[in-house]
Amino acid sequence: MKFAGNIEEIDISGIRKSFEGAGPGAINLGLGQPDFDTPDHIKRAAIEAIEEGFTGYTMNLGTAELRKAISEKFRRENGLDYAASEIMVTSGASEALFLAIAAVVDEGGEVLVGDPGFVSYSALTRMTRGRPVGVPLDERFHLTAGAVAERITPKTRALIVNSPNNPTGSVQTEEELQGLAQLADDHDFALISDEVYEHFVYEGAHVSPALYSDNVITINAVSKTYAMTGWRLGYLAARGEALENMLKVHQYVQACASSISQRAAMAAVSGPQEPVRIMREEFRRRRDFLVSGLRSMGIDMKEPEGAFYAFPKVGDGDEVAARLIRGGVVTVPGSAFGSRGREHIRISYAASMEDLKTALERMRDIL
Template identity: 40%
Template sequence: MNIARETSSRFQRLSSQISRKVSVMLSMLLSAAQYIPMVQDLSGFLSCAARSSETLAKEPFSEIDAHWAERPPAMNADENSPQNAIANAIRRAIMIFPLCKMGTHAVRPSRSTKRAFALVECCHGSDGPVIPSYAILVAASPGFMFLAIMVYPARLYPRTINVRMCTLTILMFPKRVASLKMSGIRRLFESAPPGAINLGLGEPDVQPPPETIEAFKRALDAGRNKYGPSAGITELRESIAKSLKRFRHDITFENIIITAGATEGMMIACDTIIDEGDEVLVPNPGFIIYGPDVALAGGRPVEYSLTHENSFMPDIEEMKSLVTPRTKAIIVNSPSNPTGSVFPKECVKAICDIAAEHDLYILSDEVYHNFIYDGDHWSFARFHDDTIIIDSFSKSLAATGWRIGYVATSKEIVQQLSKVQYYALACPSTPTQYAVLEGLKHGERFKKQLQDTFRRRRDIALRKLQEIPTFSTTPIGGAFYAFPKYSQNLPSDDFAMRILKEGVICAPGSAFGSLGEGHLRFSYANSEENIEKGLEIVKRVAASI
């Protein structure tokens, strides 16, 4: 009996072992079969590349390599190893797929090819959360265990790998999304040492008026915590319209829509008026959202120059030359972030004349209109009917975290904006609107306090920057930024990082466009003591370079 049981047990173990081996063999055969589509895609790529040299020239390998160079180094320290050579060949081929065209047919990578790319990318690692490497292999497809064994035999030990920044987004997401870049300013903030002096953040260091905070509390206690109208509560829209009558006497609450800050206001304005292929003139240097907002709406941003030599004023003749039959709008920002320039009346009227002649919209970002130290604010709405004013209470009420602003334009456009906003936001925050409504009643007093405070800070910043021999700063008429040009032969990213290492945060000029290179942006939304101390450190760093 015992012999029979032992024989039966051995037979079962042997059957189980044979079954597992057969399963493994079948799995490997299936893996090889799943590998075929990628080979077909690679073959198609080579055939297509031979016929598409002109297309490929638009995106040379150097640009792809430059993108890859931003990635963290491979886990395998030997970058010249055969494994890395094969992996680099695969990722280079796959990255070029979207650029290849044969006639009117675009060659698109197959699902299995994307999975292969995911595997190659993940094996290289990246900066972000980590998950088990085997989970990546399974997610990519069991078939690519075969590829992993061939390419990365030394990397199949159980461990974790980073995948958050996977370049797979280039293939899996639309170009308009995959091409977006994270702000270079954010990277500096995240790298800042404890106790660093912040001259980089565009945020008033004061609190909102006490009346608005109390009104916020009352709104919460009164139960104003429910959905509201998509365009915002009528009382706040009426109050805003009243304040804008200094620009347009015919404005009413129907010309106003409340938004979740100027950022959302600019985005829904672009989504509302820009169609696929439309061109929009945007400032360079300019605030970082303008170009991406245009691109996300399906348009093409066309940059007009703001140069240090021209005191960061638009070149009207250049703007005229940039207008084409496809031009739909002009985006303007006065007072300007990052330059601090304020467009005079003559400049504003000249841009409005261009817009009127070519039947263009003007999207006017006026969030800093309360921060003008010399002269007046000239809104584009004074001279051009098809102006869309984008404004925010983040700066004027020192309430950046409340995310509340508005768009003011024609009733017809407001009706369309409301539709877009409904699907993006549903409605702005109800209690916040009641707080802002109270803030507008005390706005003039708070505005004067802010202007006096920031005028003193501006003067300190200008004086300290003028003490740096290699810096040249244009007059600052508004906002709360200085944008000096420097003579050191150093990229602004590197310059800002050197300053950061000494304990001061500033923004590289390149974050605001190609013409911002060679500049640094300093925010004086900080205490007078910190401005003095921080710019003294900058002076010392500049002298060492």
């Protein structure tokens, strides 16, 4: 069998690789998902869907009731005016990211991605025969219009913005997002806004760039917000032709998102939001604990403003992550997120206080 060159070139995710070699008692701070369970009212909605026999295909775009609920969510939480007809339900934010990139990237099309940045962006760009172009972040790990502007060429098809950010924990300001949206308008490329961590903000506020430009494709999911990563349920919103082009890809690769997960997402998006508040406050407590613990070891780090990751500078990130694994703490070397992350490690604080305490003790001995 011969394989496609662009697929052979893609590396197996550095995140997955980082778990190799972990011993049985290792504490895993490598995971990118809440350590909470899906709230009960959401589980019940899924059980009811199964019992009612709501188990067939749905419309390609997703059920009308869920898209209406998401439209209301956008209005209520983000101040965005997306009609239900401008929304598509997908199998996680992952599928939505693929659709957005596939819809705008031709062979050789360039996609601007923050370096360091979430691992999928570059890989998905290569899958569509495009070329990822890394944009260095500033000293606070923010993506600036200046750094993006320097890398725009006639081949630029998209810029991906991820705020709150994985792996750095940064949260872009309103002015920064306005500047980035302006570039998308001036140069007529897509701004793909990955907002999966929007509810985990501890400093500043989450702002959706779609407030400033119609060239924005807004991507979100119930995965992180409601501790539903295994339900594979995300969504995107876009204006006009963009949605239609993404639908062409979605209907052939996925047909529709899981009917059962759509019912669950309906309960998540339009039900009580107290579980989200509880999770956010718990993450804030853990962030404060982890940051002060790391700083007390003399580790140089910025306070993460959102998401649930710390991204301290440790020297050689690969070497430190390897040493930590041998000592029973799993983290992810920053190089997994791009060449400019190599002096860092990513530590997820979506882990219990007890695990964080033990991990800090082990780190103190190892480092």
